Amino acid sequence: MLTSQGTHIVRCVLAASVATAVILLAALVPIPMAAADECIPATTPDGVEVPCESSGGSGNGGDDGEGNAGGGGGPRICRDLGEAVPCSTEYGGWDGDCYVRNASPQPPAGDPAWEGHEPGDGIVLECTPRHCAEAGGDVVACRGHSYYWSADPAAPVGPSAEELAQRAVASMNLTMGQIGSTPPAASRNPNAVGAIGLPIWLWIANRAENTVGPIVRTAGEGGLSVSATGELDRVEWTLAASNGATVGAITCDGANAPGTPYDGRNSAEPSPTCGFGADLNNSPGALTLTGTAHWVVEWQSSGGQRGQILFTPPSTSTQIRIGELQALVQN
Numbered sequence: 001m002l003t004s005q006g007t008h009i010v011r012c013v014l015a016a017s018v019a020t021a022v023i024l025l026a027a028l029v030p031i032p033m034a035a036a037d038e039c040i041p042a043t044t045p046d047g048v049e050v051p052c053e054s055s056g057g058s059g060n061g062g063d064d065g066e067g068n069a070g071g072g073g074g075p076r077i078c079r080d081l082g083e084a085v086p087c088s089t090e091y092g093g094w095d096g097d098c099y100v101r102n103a104s105p106q107p108p109a110g111d112p113a114w115e116g117h118e119p120g121d122g123i124v125l126e127c128t129p130r131h132c133a134e135a136g137g138d139v140v141a142c143r144g145h146s147y148y149w150s151a152d153p154a155a156p157v158g159p160s161a162e163e164l165a166q167r168a169v170a171s172m173n174l175t176m177g178q179i180g181s182t183p184p185a186a187s188r189n190p191n192a193v194g195a196i197g198l199p200i201w202l203w204i205a206n207r208a209e210n211t212v213g214p215i216v217r218t219a220g221e222g223g224l225s226v227s228a229t230g231e232l233d234r235v236e237w238t239l240a241a242s243n244g245a246t247v248g249a250i251t252c253d254g255a256n257a258p259g260t261p262y263d264g265r266n267s268a269e270p271s272p273t274c275g276f277g278a279d280l281n282n283s284p285g286a287l288t289l290t291g292t293a294h295w296v297v298e299w300q301s302s303g304g305q306r307g308q309i310l311f312t313p314p315s316t317s318t319q320i321r322i323g324e325l326q327a328l329v330q331n
Helices: 007-028 130-135 161-172
Strands: 078-080 083-085 092-094 099-102 123-128 146-150 179-181 200-204 215-221 224-240 246-253 285-301 306-311 316-323
Touching (some): 161 215, 161 285, 179 285
Antiparallel strands (some): 092 099, 215 224, 224 285, 285 316
């Protein structure tokens, strides 16, 4: 059974007490004293009032007392005790004290959370304090979590920072890219045959921001925005014989991940960055070469949240042909 805890009621009582104290103080102090981050509209000598600027610099609208920019069209900023917090999470929208969403399921009739009302008369809301939302897990058992009755449902909220980050990643269209190798893929050059015992160079042939990085994309909605930067972390390469057995496997990471295109030098020289050594090129025939790219995306939201997304697009495979060198002896 859901319980209606006293935190919401205490919050309201405290707010009323603070409001009363402010009124008394205003009566005693003739000159209004603004907090360091409070904006008071200015008035020109001819009586024209100049409104406060919002965080977006639009020049109209001020602050709602919780650090939420209003009116000006700039990004919405939510605060908890002066510290910027995400305006929306999976637990609902920030109301200045907790994240609020409609309780689901709604408690049965007679539950204290209805505060004397009947189901259908208003709705029960769920209040999740910031520290509970940040901890995740079973927020119901978290200190300060509560349920309370409201005449109106919770306001709809936009996507969370994590969801926007996923959108930014999706817009990157990250991929493994096309395989470059020595010898070249049979599909590109049917007559190309490599020699057994020689190094095999590997690289990503179609170099672009979505194949070798870095790549930056943003996503935003409802005043919250996320900027994400994707980096190619590593490429795992495997070489398999016609029977499916793996005859070689390497990983090229960091700056070496994209590999180095073959430049026509002595074919006995190994790639300076990425490739199979001569010792791994010991299986003649048609071999399947597969590359798997692994990306790391770092993101940061306008609300100060940070995170990391590991992304692995589908692998790319091609076939290369390796033959044995034959010595020709003439008498």
